[in-house]
Amino acid sequence: MTDNNLLKRTFDEVALLYNEIRPRYPDRLFLTLIEEAGLQPGSTLLEIGPGTGQATRPLAVNGFKITAVELGAGLADVARYELQEFKNVQIITGAFEEVILPESSFDLVFAATAFHWLDPAVRFVKIHSLLKTGGQLAIIHTHHTSDEQGNVFFNASQAIYDKYDFTDKDKKPEFAKHKDLQPTELDENLFRLKYFESFPVVITYTATQFVKLLNTYSNHLAAPQAVQQAFYKDMEALINDQFQGKVDKYFSMSLTIGEKI
Template structure:
């Protein structure tokens, strides 16, 4: 399955995506506002809002937001979630093709989505949309080591090896590593998103660790939203999810405390 096909897989599980994907802490948005200096008159553009996990918190602060979403089901659910915020609206289109005004935005941001923009325009497209001196922010949700052996991660690797394709970078937060000895990154391993240095000057990077408890069923639902899981043939996908539920129920007491680190990279347009 091509990269373009993979990024379209989320639309089939839009409601599930909204329910099981980890949200972003308020402190991250506090930092984003402080570093970029955006205010009441600022215009924001979001790349790939999904169902609005990073849109609603900023819309609730009163910002004007244009959110550009590829998937139709995702866009409809995002509009529903943003109904109470008249200054936020959703455009359904790939951001690289969307009819957007150039040099019109003070902040372009992407939450767990910038890597899906074609590499050739991943820095150039946001730069073209930003006003001079505007900012680009890349937010990611990373599954990180529990610093205690990562027992579940290691125990689940054989289940993930049923995959028939290598994972897209960042697309599958659990398992599927092509390395001989897969491991989870530590918080200290995380680094800023790479952006074209000819177009952007780095101005900030912070990490926000959180812990979320998942039941076996809810964790399987989370994994079912990963693009590499959605890309599997139906039987292989079902076997993966059944295997994970069984492992958690039988060997891990029916639940997992998952460590995530939300990263925020901010850069200023040159």
């Protein structure tokens, strides 16, 4: 099994591609976050794992003071370029678990499709210490969900995933239904659940675009180059030959907000 610490560093290898092809979060998610968290102009935010700044920008435009901690130097450089117009955003390169930040100084700590990479022994405790009294934690996850119409492409592609050993042999792969998604589990000694909602997104990808998307996932990037290229070639051929050159991908972006106890 590939080490989790190595996997979470693979995104830095494809920073520009990540910025180009990863699905964006819906505007309504950020409007909901701002309202439910009670953010005001001048609120202090800490973002963990901003990547290329895809979740940073929708909050930066509101004038919040944002400190973002990004593990990957390449991703951080792209984020600085993408967000250069915002003087209210500071990007720090480093591991969240190791970066020294002022305690009790943030109104909100948030992570978009990054929280699961943090050390479970550290993440809640450190975030709790960084938040002001009554501060909040927002966790955004990207879920691959069922199209609830038979998942024809998903089922047709499983043989290719199996061929290149990208499936868990002990667990049958399946997608959750949007309506069945649940809040991210919080440390109940440190946070109380305040709000949860999930936001469905459907994106149509050409065969070429879908292969680009696959090339941003950590388990694929960790495979040998020859395996990656053969896998991508087979997936592109499947989409072109059996799905008229394009597929619809169903996502749900979930928002869990916890309040510091």
